[in-house]
Amino acid sequence: MTLPNGPKTSPTWQMLEWTIDPIGYMERNTKKFGETFTARLGHGLNGLVFVSNPDNIREILTAEAQQFDAGRTNGILQIFVGDRSILLLDGAAHKQRRKLLMPPFHGDRVLTYGNTIIQATLCIVDERPLGRAFPVRSIAQEITMRVIFKAIFGLNEGERYDLLYTMMADILEMTASPLKASLLFFRILQQDWGPWSPWGRFLRRQKELDDLLYTVIRERRETLDASRTDILTLLLSATDENGESMSDRELRDELVTLLLAGHETTATALSWALYWTHKYPEVCQRLLAELDELGETPDLMAVFKLPYLTAVCNETLRLHPVALITFPRIVNGSFQMGDRTFEEDTVLAPCIYMTHHREDLYPDSDRFNPDRFLDRQYSPFEFYPFGGGNRRCLGMALALYELKLALATMLRHYEFALPEDRPIKPMRRGITLAPSGNLQLVKLRRRSPSEVRQAASAVGS
Template identity: 40%
Template sequence: MARLRQLAALYGDTFRLPFRRCAVTFTGDPDAIRAIYTAPADCFDVWGVSDTVPVFGSRSLVVTTGERHRRDRRLLAPHFAAASLRAFAGTIAAAAEAAGRRWTPGQRFSMLAAAQAITLDVILQVVFGVRGEERMQRTRAAVLELIASIKPILIVLPFLRREMGGVGPWARSRRAERALNAILQEEIQARRRGGGLGQDILTAMMATRHDEGSAMENAEILDQLRALLFAGHDTTAMALTWAFVWLHREPRVLSRILAELDALGPAPRPEEIEALPYLEAACQEVLRLDPPVVDVARIVRRPFELAGYTIPAGEAVRPALPLVHARPDLYPEPERFRPERFLERQFSPFEYIPFGGGVRRCLGAAFAMVEMKVVLGTLLRGYRLRLATSSPIVPVRRGFTLGPSGDVPMILEGLRVAHEPQRTPEGSP
């Protein structure tokens, strides 16, 4: 991220760099980003499809293009609208409360590990529809084995994707994939036997029909579920962890959030927490400063005009989040954590892009925001926490995501009386 900013300082908002496969044109110019996000979908192909097959499969929304992508997105989008997702706020709050009950007062714990556990349980219940502790444990173990089995070398060197007599990293990954698919197939069959009853996204996907009346095939559902798992688990966990870091290093902001939570009374509904404006602004500011995903490029299918340049077919264009999110003309004092900026003005979808944009904007964007707000609000109003390190916590590469360095140690200082009055410090906006 710092390197991109150095290059932008030397060459301007839009610049081109050679890569091992093709050149990539980066841009932090909102007008150029607008040109990319509003261009017809058939102008671009997806970057790195063959690399990401071990993660996202070959039929999920993350990797498909053209009419297939448009058809599937039209089918799935209604289930990921914010209004639909608010029905799951109670389930999300319960997952956060379960994690908090595992903490011991006075003892350190890893906020990163806690956030990963919460977001995994949310996906298992809200997306996969898994119920019952025994089944949750079994599915959780299968998911964690699949995640652990996908080694970076399999992404970088596709020729190693051979089972080789059942030994090696690819064989392990394939076994893990089959084990998780078997569990999910059981969930699908249980719904078919039960008439499709269930309050979860898997059930909704099974009930949805294409325009011509056909349902999604089981293999396609499995790929979509897998993509939702990888796209929505670690990314939201990283964002949540950054939120706890920022809030516990910015007491002014934390105090204002607690006051907003306390104004709801001693027993607010999760839906009330999710609707808090300053809490939402804080989540938006976290995603501005530390977006979990920054490597979103598109391959140009035919010559494409961008910021006065012609990008040849076969090269890539990449809206650069670290550049556009750090523009002082849009975000005065861009290095400062200041949620108020999101209450003072509304940013265009070409100025604020933590979830990408255009026809390939992250389908789970609203899901991530609902989850972040409910988890943060639930834990902050119930627990007094302290960051257990004064060392710098910086962004590092964690697979496909950027996350905080280390395990982010925190200490539970005790339970919090959620309705005790909190004062915003004098002089705070």
């Protein structure tokens, strides 16, 4: 079988382009080879087929679960999450772990995090002094970290929380730029030359985090209170079909997975949403007008369902999908996509970024325009920031709830401004993309309810 055309440069060179300038890499190759092209990015893969046509995306995301493996391609994440994490599992083991982890992230359980999201947002923003610029990432990350800590451990304050927070933030900072991220993508750089070398520092910090997590797991196991509703208690109480409970190693890997996946991604989405709502004040005013209609103490579900707020969050995730591609899918047996048949072990990568930037679906696709989500309904193969099929993001409902409530709370209660009007571009942060540079906001004042109404009444004037 011949794979679709693609760049012929060396895998190392392509990996360098993919690490430093992933958007440029995808755009150049789509222009040259078409919407389906084969990349060679090393890591033992013969070729990675980038796919962005919605019909093909549907074929991949609606295929039977056993048609693909995905855990095997997630080796790069193993550095953070270990090899027992859901991200690395396939087949029956993956299905079973998903079934176990799903309930706390769905239905009414997600709604129970509402007050935590609002309290965390108010408390964290209140701490920032008036009139002074602050990094948006720091606020967004603190909010999402507090929420995920509450969901996982049932705690969100105290010394242990502070320590865990600092350790996680430190580890993530170590891969938070294109240059630093090369540590993840180039195995040759993963050399422990002592505590001052980048990899040595990474390993030591990770060991400290693991030690603390193992202590927490041991203590919780010894004093297990099955009536608690946090995720750690759920995992500690769970047994498989043979009556075996999860080992400490499995628990550690799953905790790191959820801590990481559960806050870094949502923090990036919130940062972008804050950027665009302040870049275009009319967007902010329309949001305030919509919120104002819900009265002074709005029902949280009503906030979640607001059409314009939903459109703003969707447009943010369309323009800046946090993950450029879904987990790559490895074909089991053979797979028919359009008029091509792909053989065993071909790796297909649904390319969220390129689908979300198709001019035939999203005219003027580089422009932030929430109205496109009010004018048209997009299918889950045209708009899929959370992937799909049997690997669809487990935290999607929580992430959307958090994004909407945190954004609405910040806009309702405070007035902010961008300190300078400079373009902000997407830049690699670990395996995701986030706003470039040091995106900042200035907190101008706390709004009174009548001010919200005043700002809202300016809409359309």
